Every structure is written in structure tokens, then in C-alpha cells.
Amino acid sequence: MILGVSIYEILTVSTIIFFIGLYGFFTRKNLIAMLMSVELILNSAALNFVIINKYLFPEEIGGAIFSIFIIAVAAAETALALAIIINLYRLTMSLKTDEIETLKF
Amino acid sequence: MERIIFYIISLLIIVFAVMAVSNRNLMRSIIYLLFVLIGIAGIYFIIEFYFLGAVQLTVYAGGIIILYVNSIMLVEKINTPLDLAKFWKRLLAGAITFVGTFLTLIAIWSYNFKTVGVEKDTSIREIGNALLGYGDKGYILPFEVISILLLAAMVGAIVIAKTKKDTKYKEQN
Numbered sequence: 001m002i003l004g005v006s007i008y009e010i011l012t013v014s015t016i017i018f019f020i021g022l023y024g025f026f027t028r029k030n031l032i033a034m035l036m037s038v039e040l041i042l043n044s045a046a047l048n049f050v051i052i053n054k055y056l057f058p059e060e061i062g063g064a065i066f067s068i069f070i071i072a073v074a075a076a077e078t079a080l081a082l083a084i085i086i087n088l089y090r091l092t093m094s095l096k097t098d099e100i101e102t103l104k105f
Numbered sequence: 106m107e108r109i110i111f112y113i114i115s116l117l118i119i120v121f122a123v124m125a126v127s128n129r130n131l132m133r134s135i136i137y138l139l140f141v142l143i144g145i146a147g148i149y150f151i152i153e154f155y156f157l158g159a160v161q162l163t164v165y166a167g168g169i170i171i172l173y174v175n176s177i178m179l180v181e182k183i184n185t186p187l188d189l190a191k192f193w194k195r196l197l198a199g200a201i202t203f204v205g206t207f208l209t210l211i212a213i214w215s216y217n218f219k220t221v222g223v224e225k226d227t228s229i230r231e232i233g234n235a236l237l238g239y240g241d242k243g244y245i246l247p248f249e250v251i252s253i254l255l256l257a258a259m260v261g262a263i264v265i266a267k268t269k270k271d272t273k274y275k276e277q278n
Binding site: 003004005006007008009010011012013015016017019020021022023024026027028029030032033035036037039040043046047050051054055056057058059060061062064065067068069071072073074075076077078079080082083084085086087089095096 | 254
């Protein structure tokens with residue numbers, strides 16, 4: 001618990017990070033840049049879990065545990081997605097979302 | 106004091122997040138993303154989840170960013186700027202996210218959270234006991250599921266990245 005900072009302000013920060021990530025996901029046209037925006041969204045979700053655990057249920061520990069799970073799932077997702085992207089780049093020599101159509105076999 | 110540090114960190118996080126999604130150089134925007142992740146680790150440290158902050162620093166700032174940097178160096182020429190979306194599309198996305206932020210903030214600030222004023226540190230021993238416990242507050246089933254998921258992701262990444270050599274790249278050269 002931070003001295004003098006209410007839960008509302010921290011939730012405001014995580015909301016703003018979430019929607020910045022959403023904006024990046026809407027506007028980016030490169031696959032790796034879109035994946036980066038997903039990382040922002042996942043981070044804001046993990047921050048939300050931790051903050052609500054700390055401020056509303058300080059006796060419990062579930063929020064921290066699920067934050068760790070979110071980080072593990074994000075690591076797995078990033079490794080798989082980057083493997084797919086590199087493979088796709090070998091096939092099409094491009095990472096732009098409107099040029100990639102080889103998955104339509 | 107903690108309050109001022111929190112405000113500085115959150116300002117830095119928001120500024121670097123905006124720069125990360127709007128910069129046209131992919132390598133620079135990945136470095137801005139690194140700053141955002143370090144700032145979130147700083148928030149974890151301020152609210153005294155030390156283990157979570159350490160995990161954030163090692164896995165995200167240490168592992169995932171390096172993975173991104175390596176794959177960017179593999180696939181793109183670093184100096185080519187990214188394509189921008191059309192202007193009206195950016196405007197539409199900005200409007201949608203702005204309205205969404207506004208509505209969510211209204212919903213948050215109008216809800217009455219019943220905060221408990223108990224100060225309690227979460228030690229690493231407690232997290233370990235919870236992860237391996239099978240009692241009331243035990244999380245051993247999700248722990249095992251996540252280990253299977255990590256193994257499957259590792260095998261899958263190797264299988265996907267290892268392909269035959271007859272690609273367009275070879276034809277072009």
C-alpha cells in the first residue's frame with residue numbers, strides 16, 4: 001500500500017496503459033509492433049490483479065499468483081508468436097499485415 | 106515521499122507507452138517498451154511485492170525484450186521506418202480509445218472500493234507455500250498446468266522455427 005495514494009489513481013494509470021496498448025494494436029501495421037502493444041495490455045492486466053490484491057484483500061495472495069501466471073503465459077505467447085513471425089518472414093519477406101496472405105493455403 | 110515517486114513513475118510509464126506505440130522506428134519503440142516494463146516493476150517494488158518486481162525485471166525486461174530485439178534484427182532493416190495507418194484510421198482509433206478510457210475512468214471513480222488498511226508484506230516464502238500447497242489457499246493445479254504450457258510452448262517454438270530450406274529467400278538469391 002502506497003502512503004497517500006488511493007486505489008483510484010493506480011487503477012487510472014493501469015487503465016491508461018491498457019488503452020494506449022489498444023490504440024497501438026489498432027493502428028500498427030507491423031506484426032512485431034502489434035505484438036508489443038499486446039505486451040502493454042497484458043502488463044496493465046497484471047498490474048490490476050496486484051493492486052486489487054494489495055488494497056482490497058491484503059490477507060489473500062491470489063492476485064500475486066495470477067500475476068506470475070500472466071507473466072508466464074506472456075513469455076510463452078511471445079516465444080511462439082515470434083517463431084511464427086520469423087517463419088512467415090522467411091516465406092513472404094514481409095511483415096506488413098496487408099501483404100501477408102500465405103496462411104490461406 | 107512514496108507518493109511523489111509513484112507520480113513520477115506513472116508519468117514516465119504513460120509518456121514512454123505513448124512513445125512506444127507511436128514511434129516509427131521499431132528498435133526505438135522496443136526500447137521505450139523496455140522503459141515501460143521497468144516502470145511497472147518499480148510500481149511492484151513500491152507496493153512491496155518484491156518477488157513480483159524481480160520476476161517482472163528478469164522475465165520481461167531481461168528475457169522478452171531480448172527476444173524482441175533479436176527477432177527485429179533478424180527480420181527487418183533497422184533504418185526503415187514503419188508504415189503509418191491512414192490518417193482517418195488513426196483518428197478513429199484515437200477517438201475510440203479516448204472514449205473508452207473516459208468511460209472506464211468514470212466507472213472506476215464512481216465505484217466505492219472498500220479498501221482495507223492492513224499493512225502486510227507478501228514474502229517469497231508465502232508465495233512458494235501458496236504455489237505448492239494443495240489446501241485451501243493452494244495453487245498447485247494451475248502451477249502444474251502452467252509448467253505443461255511452458256513445455257508445450259518451448260517444443261512448439263522449436264518445431265515451428267525449424268523448417269525446410271526451400272523458401273522464397275533462396276529463390277531470390
